[in-house]
Amino acid sequence: MNKKIILTTVAVAALTCLRAFAFPEVTIDGVEGFQDTPLEPDGKWHVHDPARPQPEVVTPGDKFSQQATPPSDAVVLFDGKDLSQWRDKNDGGPVPWKVEDGVAISAKHDIVCTNQFGDMQLHLEFREPVLVGRTGQDRGNSGVFLMGRYEIQVLDCYHAKTYADGSTGGIYGQHPPLANAARPPGEWQTYDIVFNVPHFDADGKLLSPAYVTVIWNGVIVQNHQAIRGETNWRVPGTYHPVGPTGPIALQYHNNSVSFRNIWVRPVAVNNEP
Numbered sequence: 382m383n384k385k386i387i388l389t390t391v392a393v394a395a396l397t398c399l400r401a402f403a404f405p406e407v408t409i410d411g412v413e414g415f416q417d418t419p420l421e422p423d424g425k426w427h428v429h430d431p432a433r434p435q436p437e438v439v440t441p442g443d444k445f446s447q448q449a450t451p452p453s454d455a456v457v458l459f460d461g462k463d464l465s466q467w468r469d470k471n472d473g474g475p476v477p478w479k480v481e482d483g484v485a486i487s488a489k490h491d492i493v494c495t496n497q498f499g500d501m502q503l504h505l506e507f508r509e510p511v512l513v514g515r516t517g518q519d520r521g522n523s524g525v526f527l528m529g530r531y532e533i534q535v536l537d538c539y540h541a542k543t544y545a546d547g548s549t550g551g552i553y554g555q556h557p558p559l560a561n562a563a564r565p566p567g568e569w570q571t572y573d574i575v576f577n578v579p580h581f582d583a584d585g586k587l588l589s590p591a592y593v594t595v596i597w598n599g600v601i602v603q604n605h606q607a608i609r610g611e612t613n614w615r616v617p618g619t620y621h622p623v624g625p626t627g628p629i630a631l632q633y634h635n636n637s638v639s640f641r642n643i644w645v646r647p648v649a650v651n652n653e654p
């Protein structure tokens with residue numbers, strides 16, 4: 382091992398120790414999480430509380446919307462060829478993700494699409510890596526950020542526990558999924574998402590929150606759920622005023638997660654011409 386690798390290893394170990402000291406994890410019934418975080422607005426659970434009940438496991442049916450052909454009016458964001466409609470979320474440069482065999486594989490940074498969307502229907506498919514020895518939030522962590530701000534978690538939750546508000550299909554740090562419909566790592570899974578943007582008045586005061594409905598592998602896991610604001614680690618969510626549209630972002634979180642067949646249909650909330 383050369384000197385640079387030794388120094389890097391020591392630095393990572395030191396940072397890990399410091400983080401563990403500053404943000405002490407607790408493990409309850411095999412679930413790693415936190416109880417020094419703020420309470421959720423309902424006052425029952427801390428953000429990322431390992432005591433919060435696990436979502437019920439529901440075995441999904443076969444396929445559901447896997448490899449669904451996009452409807453004629455869909456905006457196709459990834460059809461297996463390239464990520465030309467995406468940019469590095471950090472610096473706006475070319476995406477650091479790879480495309481191999483029609484699949485986008487996460488690497489290095491989050492990516493964000495160049496399109497802007499308001500109310501919409503989103504379809505995408507993801508495949509978790511087979512990881513040995515990883516637990517909780519370290520198992521295939523990624524995420525779908527609606528308007529680039531509100532994360533629907535992507536994680537390997539197949540026979541694997543994590544804090545409920547960080548489970549796949551959860552609105553991260555806020556609302557656990559209504560069910561755990563995970564397929565095993567290495568298999569393709571689907572998200573079909575309906576999203577309504579939040580609305581603000583001219584002074585930036587929230588008039589109505591964002592709402593999301595999430596169908597994971599054919600199982601509804603968010604049912605027109607109001608989002609509490611921007612999602613982040615160890616915080617319950619806060620709104621900042623945003624315009625009527627935003628991009629979709631996909632997370633890189635220290636694991637390579639695969640994506641395919643990503644498309645969006647901009648939709649109206651109702652049809653009342």
Ligand code: MG
Binds near residue numbers: 523534
């Ligand atoms: Mg994530």
